Amino acid sequence: MRYSRMLGRASYEVPHDADSVNAKLLTQGGFIDKVAAGIYNHLPLGLRVLQNINDIIREEMNFVQGQELLMPALHPIELWKQTGRDKTMDDIFYKTRASGDRDFVFGPSHEEVVTPLVAKYVRSYKDLPMSVYQLQTKFRDEPRAKSGLLRGREFGMKDMYSFHTSTEDLDAYYEEVKAAYLRVYERCGLRAYVVKAAGGVFTDQYTHEFSVVTPAGEDTILVCDACKTAENSEIAKSMDRCETCGGPVKKEKAIEAGNIFKLGTKFSEPCNLHFTDKDGQRKLVVMGCYGIGNTRMVGTIVEASHDDKGIIWPESVAPYRVHLIALAGKDPVVAQRAEQLYLELLKAHVEVLFDDRDDSAGKKFTDADLIGLPIRIVVSARTLEKESVEWKRRSESEGAMVLLQDVLPKLIA
RNA sequence: CGGGGUGUGGCGCAGUUGGCUAGCGCGCAUGGUUUGGGACCAUGAGGCCCUGGGUUCAAGUCCCAGCACCCCGACCA
Numbered sequence A: 001m002r003y004s005r006m007l008g009r010a011s012y013e014v015p016h017d018a019d020s021v022n023a024k025l026l027t028q029g030g031f032i033d034k035v036a037a038g039i040y041n042h043l044p045l046g047l048r049v050l051q052n053i054n055d056i057i058r059e060e061m062n063f064v065q066g067q068e069l070l071m072p073a074l075h076p077i078e079l080w081k082q083t084g085r086d087k088t089m090d091d092i093f094y095k096t097r098a099s100g101d102r103d104f105v106f107g108p109s110h111e112e113v114v115t116p117l118v119a120k121y122v123r124s125y126k127d128l129p130m131s132v133y134q135l136q137t138k139f140r141d142e143p144r145a146k147s148g149l150l151r152g153r154e155f156g157m158k159d160m161y162s163f164h165t166s167t168e169d170l171d172a173y174y175e176e177v178k179a180a181y182l183r184v185y186e187r188c189g190l191r192a193y194v195v196k197a198a199g200g201v202f203t204d205q206y207t208h209e210f211s212v213v214t215p216a217g218e219d220t221i222l223v224c225d226a227c228k229t230a231e232n233s234e235i236a237k238s239m240d241r242c243e244t245c246g247g248p249v250k251k252e253k254a255i256e257a258g259n260i261f262k263l264g265t266k267f268s269e270p271c272n273l274h275f276t277d278k279d280g281q282r283k284l285v286v287m288g289c290y291g292i293g294n295t296r297m298v299g300t301i302v303e304a305s306h307d308d309k310g311i312i313w314p315e316s317v318a319p320y321r322v323h324l325i326a327l328a329g330k331d332p333v334v335a336q337r338a339e340q341l342y343l344e345l346l347k348a349h350v351e352v353l354f355d356d357r358d359d360s361a362g363k364k365f366t367d368a369d370l371i372g373l374p375i376r377i378v379v380s381a382r383t384l385e386k387e388s389v390e391w392k393r394r395s396e397s398e399g400a401m402v403l404l405q406d407v408l409p410k411l412i413a
Numbered sequence B: 001c002g003g004g005g006u007g008u009g010g011c012g013c014a015g016u017u018g019g020c021u022a023g024c025g026c027g028c029a030u031g032g033u034u035u036g037g038g039a040c041c042a043u044g045a046g047g048c049c050c051u052g053g054g055u056u057c058a059a060g061u062c063c064c065a066g067c068a069c070c071c072c073g074a075c076c077a
Helices: A021-028 A044-063 A077-083 A111-119 A167-187 A294-304 A332-347 A361-371 A404-412
Strands: A032-036 A039-042 A066-068 A074-076 A094-098 A102-106 A130-139 A154-164 A192-197 A207-213 A219-224 A229-232 A250-264 A274-276 A282-284 A286-292 A322-327 A352-355 A375-380 A388-393 A400-403
Touching (some): A021 A032, A039 A044, A044 A294, A111 A154, A111 A286, A154 A294, A167 A192, A167 A250, A167 A286, A207 A294, A322 A332, A352 A361
Parallel strands (some): A322 A375
Antiparallel strands (some): A032 A039, A154 A286, A219 A250
């Protein structure tokens, strides 16, 4: 991508309403744009990050036999009346009235949609277990949207729902998903811990949260590095030994980046989701649900991975791998060699952002640091004297010269 | 939903006890000089001063109401 053509540009001015590191850096870097409190445009650069995260999530959900589908964002209120959550979740609904005075809500979650859906197809124990997921936009009228992408009123979420013949089967699957979640965070460059949680509007018990350690976190957790588990400090007051393995614990600030619930028959009952078991008896399907806020992940990664100059994207989610900078000035040869290298990388399908603007070196370096792509490659008169480029990683302070002819092999290797 | 703060070109801000043509920096456009860590000079474009009422000869400025955004609480992926 040519930076001169891209929608969204780096800015030195800090938005006056940027209330957190992720809001500030993502806005200045041209990744997101605020439309209203908790509602954002995901610009081309930001969407690429989100898509990379989505790809990782998809791979891990597919690995645990999740099947991707897509449910609607608009729900007839009747679906929610079935479970009574039209009342209990009333305060977070965005509602709308369609012609004929029919009421709809913008889905804050999808149990009320997925359970009747699955009930249309599941008849026998032979149809179970089964699990489906989607990447969808959720709408929740948060009393206080804030912190950039960390708490929105409209936000992206991967929600998966699993269906089982017994609690034992659910328990086993739950552990598989827990492991898959930890892989998602690890692949996104985050240190996450499993935290036992108290539940919420979804269920009374059996829930775990995934907390990512970062100073910007709102929660304080007590973590155990030995077994990767943690306790919320509100629940486990002055604990100094890990409950699970007895190892030492330490206090950390953390962001909740996902959670999983054992729903049991809470939804299968009101939604009439039954199956016929081996013994010929009609029984309720046992359910679990599993959520990761994918848009929140974008913000979380920035909170966890930045310095005073800007974002430092982990390679796995970076919007482009290479930031190619041409310091050509009025020298047509430098411009041409940089252009040549850009085309060569493009042809080899290297994800490259090419700063082809007619701007000073300082501005280009500053912008590159802000945007935070993993590898910065500079082509200038100085580097070309040695038939080379300067190659510098965002995570390191010093670069090195690399021969032009070695650039592509080094990237592909 | 309680308490506090802010609203002025695209962005960040200033604007005196109400007063005359609403400023500054960044960005943008044109020309020129520059080019390895946020370049410089010149010229120029761009403004329902959040909205609606009111007070006044006169409102960006004062009063009332509303809306939006931010902060602190209660709630959450």
